Amino acid sequence: MAHTNTEHEVLAVVFQVRQGEAPGARRKPALHVLLWQRALDPERGKWSLPGGRLGADEDLTSSVRRQLAEKVDLRQVAHLEQLAVFSAPDRVPGPRTIASTFLGLVPSPATPELPPDTRWHPVSDLPPMAFDHGPMVEHAHNRLVAKLSYTNIGFALAPGEFALSTLRDIYSAALGHPVDATNLQRVLERRHVITRTGTTARSGRSGGRPAALYRFADSRYRVTDEFAALRPPG
Amino acid sequence: MAHTNTEHEVLAVVFQVRQGEAPGARRKPALHVLLWQRALDPERGKWSLPGGRLGADEDLTSSVRRQLAEKVDLRQVAHLEQLAVFSAPDRVPGPRTIASTFLGLVPSPATPELPPDTRWHPVSDLPPMAFDHGPMVEHAHNRLVAKLSYTNIGFALAPGEFALSTLRDIYSAALGHPVDATNLQRVLERRHVITRTGTTARSGRSGGRPAALYRFADSRYRVTDEFAALRPPG
DNA sequence: GCAAAAGTGTTGAGCTTACACCCATGT
């Protein structure tokens, strides 16, 4: 059995919940993914996940962090975890390259500076994707949905302090279905995932009761309830 | 950034539920993992997962299948899926080697021929393991436990036809806690994971009502209920 | 008849969604 040298690359699927950019319309926040547009062949003009070749003395995680630093302020990336490996021999042209994919999460209010070729795209409406990067996004999204149920991973999408309605919007965007703020509160409080700060937000210009502010109890990834579920309505 | 060539290996954590080998005692089936003992340094005498270097024209899955064929009859491996990548630069001596790990499952009654250096070890009592193979087994076990709840993955551990008490023993061994046969039946039947064959087994020598036989409806991996849970007692 | 093993019925607990109702604030 011949062993040619294989390249190894890492690719990151970085998500953030952001307001849509429709100016007039009522903009609901939606889940977005960070992509850059290829200026050169192959697959010129199509959109790619950030990443690149693995360095000699790096493990995968260090490599992702290094490569992401070229696109976003790393301090904004609150969570990073390994996903699947894509290894089809012909998945990219040129030397045989194995790709390890990662899931990255950026909290909501942050708006990192982006290079000119790089943009946030709504996950529900992806542009033409290079190579096998489309399925990678899908895979990452599935993982995110699953982990929102049974871990505290929401901390990596939410601001430091937030009203419950804000958190509901974030969960709703990430899960892809409506979420009841009432129940979200009880579920997350019972598991001690979120706690009240004691302070309240000010009401908007149209009035309304001021919202109590919450924060995530832990800002480190934790499995909170192995058997929990946030089910879609109906 | 220098890019040295990195090797890539695949390693398989292959599980089977087997009777313990205590001769006199009441032998309860337990979850076992397939290991081979290293005859040469490094880590001579310690136990390793089956696997080896990735070939030039293989994707990861083909490579695992090829390498496993040296240890067990491949037709016995009813399920194979990707797990995590281990990439610490110094995880093994010599050239930098990245390991992709896999979970493999072998149905219960099969007893494949094994090479002389290869044996089944109970997961609850592992021998000294080479390199980072110990944590790999643990990771695979966690994945198996999780998937038994919300997928039909049990088909890959169970015989083609089986009594419910047999299935209970298998689930119990794999999950690591007692399982009630009554409830297992209802849970798996409601989800159409198992169906009755219509036939029954003969009673043992000590009498008892003959058991109805079941089979898995699908012998292909399937997510049966995203939010299901088989909880430990208590 | 009696022990052993399998299968059924029933209860109760836990968690979740759904929704009606009450509270606090701005104009």
Add this chain to the structure above:
DNA sequence: ACATGGGTGTAAGCTCAACACTTTTGC
């Protein structure tokens, strides 16, 4: 006052664990 958004209480449903009880066999 009233509209607006936030928060609480409560009911109903689903799923699962627990366990007593019935059925069917061998000796």
